[in-house]
Amino acid sequence: MTPERWQQVKAIFQWALERAPKERSAFLLSACGADESLRKEVESLLASHEKTGTFIDSPAYEAAAHLIADEKEEFKPGQVVGSYEIVSFISRGGMGEIYLAQDRRLNRKVALKILPVSFTRDMDRLRRFEQEARAASALNHPNIITIYEILKANLTHIIATEFVEGETLRQRLARGPVNLNESLFIAIHVADALAAAHAAGIVHRDIKPENIMIRPDGYVKVLDFGLAKLAEQSTAVASDEALTKQVRTGSGMILGTAGYMSPEQARGKAVDARSDIFSLGGVIYEMLTQQKPFDGETPSDVLASILKSEPPPITQFAPDTPAEPIRIVRKSLRKDPEERYQIVKDLLIDLKTLQQDLEFQKRMARTSIPVETPRAAIHTAADSPASIVPTGEVAESPTSVSHPALS
Known part of the structure; x- marks a missing residue:
């Protein structure tokens, strides 16, 4: 089984465990679709789980345990990584930790996405981290975050990007x-x-x-x-x-x-x-x-x-x-x-x-000129021959007059 396939099986297995046993079959049909082999792999894990209560003895879970144990490693303010000095921690996501840093060469703020050293043992995670760098660095658009540099300092993989305040x-x-x-x-x-x-x-x-x-x-x-x-x-x-x-x-x-x-x-x-x-x-x-x-x-x-x-x-x-x-x-x-x-x-x-x-519509609403009375309307257009109302007829007054430029 490939690492990617294992990740898929593991995800569906974990979601299945959150459901009552009687609901799992319907969930697997929905989650696995036409992939019968995927469904059977998950069902096999579920059966093993029911029998032993866990399957954390598997090699994949041993590796995961090491990753979790090492995940607490952090970078401290003042620490230098490559040409960047760590200022503060920003957040942690599925693909790494984000730090605010100062570019000591160009004297500018940057955001550093750092893949923890422990995760370099996870080849799939490392591949996706590098893929992100390649994907984003290929784009040049004002609404897409700018990639400044991709580097590796010792065993640490880093993506340096523009720091976006807000x-x-x-x-x-x-x-x-x-x-x-x-x-x-x-x-x-x-x-x-x-x-x-x-x-x-x-x-x-x-x-x-x-x-x-x-x-x-x-x-x-x-x-x-x-x-x-x-x-x-x-x-x-x-x-x-x-x-x-x-x-x-x-x-x-x-x-x-x-x-x-x-x-x-x-x-x-x-x-x-x-x-x-x-x-x-x-x-x-x-x-x-x-x-x-x-x-x-x-x-x-x-x-x-x-x-x-x-x-x-x-x-x-x-x-x-x-x-x-x-x-x-x-x-x-x-x-x-x-x-x-x-x-x-x-x-x-x-x-x-x-x-x-x-x-x-907003411009139309702003430029509408309210007319309070028929008299005001007639007075406004009194100089226009077309506005003269024949004797015996009553002029109808609109509730508003649109701006000529928008008519």
């Missing part, structure tokens, strides 16, 4: 509702970033509020290409259309954040640009409603919801939401990839068109 979209959501205009602004920036990534043959595969950074000036950056997958193709650059047809996930390993996975990603199937579209649709839904589109008490419950359930109507949480953003989100969240937007550029067009329509 807050994540998750933090922004925690502060309170995000109105429609702000939601569109953020979604357009993310879609623009994805369009550039997809054009370069890269699928992000982990679009979620935690990976969307909002600077103090409102500008948006897409972070963390740790799960990005390069398209399998002979040409150096792919169009969105080619990417939709050609990218594959390799082993079918389940990677991503449960609440934002596409159905095909949740099943460990091949993913393409349309998977990112689904994830972005989920993010837009959450911005509009303050609710996650798919939720549950356990990861397996969330996956089951993604595979089988439709999210509650947006109007249930935000009754004043216009029809068009509802349509856009609904189309993005279709279970069948063929029914979604096929390329992110089409989604981007709809988002920008909606934004322009809303801006036009």
